[in-house]
Amino acid sequence: MQEYHIPVLLEESIASLNILPDGVYVDATFGAGGHSKPILTTLNAKGHLYAFDQDEDAFDNAFDQPGFTLVHANYRYINRFMKLYKVDQLDGILADLGISSHQIDVPERGFSFRFSSELDMRMNSGSSLTARQVLTEYTEEDLTGIFSDYGEVRNAITLSKKIAEVRKTRDIITTDDFNAILRQCTMGPVQKYFAQVYQALRIEVNDEMNALAEFLQRSMDLLKPGGRFVVITYHSLEDRLVKNLFKTGNVSGELIKDDFGNITRPFELYNKNVILPSPEEQKQNPRSRSAKLRVAIKR
Template sequence: MEPKKQISKAASTNDEGQAQQYDYHIPVMLLETVDGLNVQPNGVYVDCTFGGGGHSREILKRLGPNGKLFAFDQDPDAKRNLPNDERIVFVPHNFRYISRFLKLHKVDTVDGVMADLGVSSHQFDEPERGFSTRFDGPLDMRMDPSSAKTAASVLQTFSEQQLHKLFEQYGEVTNSRTLAATIAAQRKTNPLQTIAQLKQAIQAVVKGNPNKYFAQVFQALRIEVNDELLVLKELLEQLPEVLKPGGRASIISFHSLEDRLVKNFFKQGSLEEEAYNPFSTGERTKVFKLITKKPIEPSPEEQKQNPRSRSARLRVAEKL
């Protein structure tokens, strides 16, 4: 997900200034995601991950003068991409608080919620944010720069066992136990404050393709720093409450851990695994209708124009 940044052909045909937004972050599966919302002109919608504003601008195009869009983003850099449009309300907070902030704006239910999970191109391309293995920079990885936990603090304070579980579960690193032991030994004499220091410290235990290996390590650290899976779970659990009947959720994920959560929640309407009961004759009440039976993937053309989109998977469901 970290090749060169480029502007897609679609940028040249959109509203003035759109190319600049796409330079910040190219919206993945733009039309597919917004089409999935089935935007109604007078509807109320939520973009949980505003970023460069690409998806939000497409939603605004389809809204009438009485429509409303709430855009969440905890990264203060995103606010400068806001369009001059009175129909949009920017919420500078994590989307895990979606219900709370909608209620603050006297909105109980909405017609659609979309989320483009993961890291924006802008965050990847800023060395000081510490998200990319391509640059040297601080081991930061915070999507919200005001939060306390950084990748460096995780590496310094987690026990060897915690690091093992972190890399095994969040990064699916094959030799996670060896990696954790190496970090625990190296940090006694190595500060592990920068990307270069970490890569050098674990170079001897890298297995397979180094780029893929470091990407898995960085994914695990980033998920932990930003509490990404718990945040996604909290969003999913609020969807039945915030969506109107007939309202839709359109969610893009970038790795199997996220996609599995979205898939199972849309199918079951709950994060709880349904225990098998051989004597039960009833079925759990369905909460969602699946609009996408299988995840939508970016077209070959989009993957070529925006290689970061390759791992993206889009799922859409409708509240019953």
């Protein structure tokens, strides 16, 4: 059977989380539990790990042991769930963003241009918006915005025009329907072009940038002084939000001054430069190639 997901930057992220055995932690993106596992192993009977995943499939990997709670929810609601569990402050939060290999590798999830399937791309199969709906219902202008903002697609206008033209005469239902359009619009290397367009659609379908911004901002308030915030990102849009939050305390990166005119900095940076997977890890797990690890310590 194919592996669900290989954890990325595992040693580096766990070491930087500085786990206290009786601490309370959140793994915001449980997946196959690759990062949760070493956290749980380090915790004692007083410690607790709350993990989140919005994908039901991840629940097949859940650990059945005391001190562990897996929440089926979007991490953007971390504050609501911590309130529900009566947790005021956390010793550390880890988030390994993006999608799991399992999500990419299951054809019917519709995340990959390599398989024939319906255009779905929902991480949470209970949510309503699918990639098919985005391509069918969004205006040409909105599609252009998505492709250029979320995928940095160079000819976003041309692509959106083509989609609008095609959908007048036939439905765009499957990856094959969509790939046929992409083949007519591809600029530069084919794989890269397809990957950029599919990434843009996925981000829109799952409202990823808004969810991440809310999660980051709310997590900041939940961390104890000295608490660690460990985030692995996979593309520049995610990384920018994390970098901004860690430097300024807000995701837009705006410098905020206190009543005395001093710039407020809620975090101390653990690493000045991002931590990248070693060449060996990149070779063993090509999906780790775009990963970047940032770590901050709450003041």
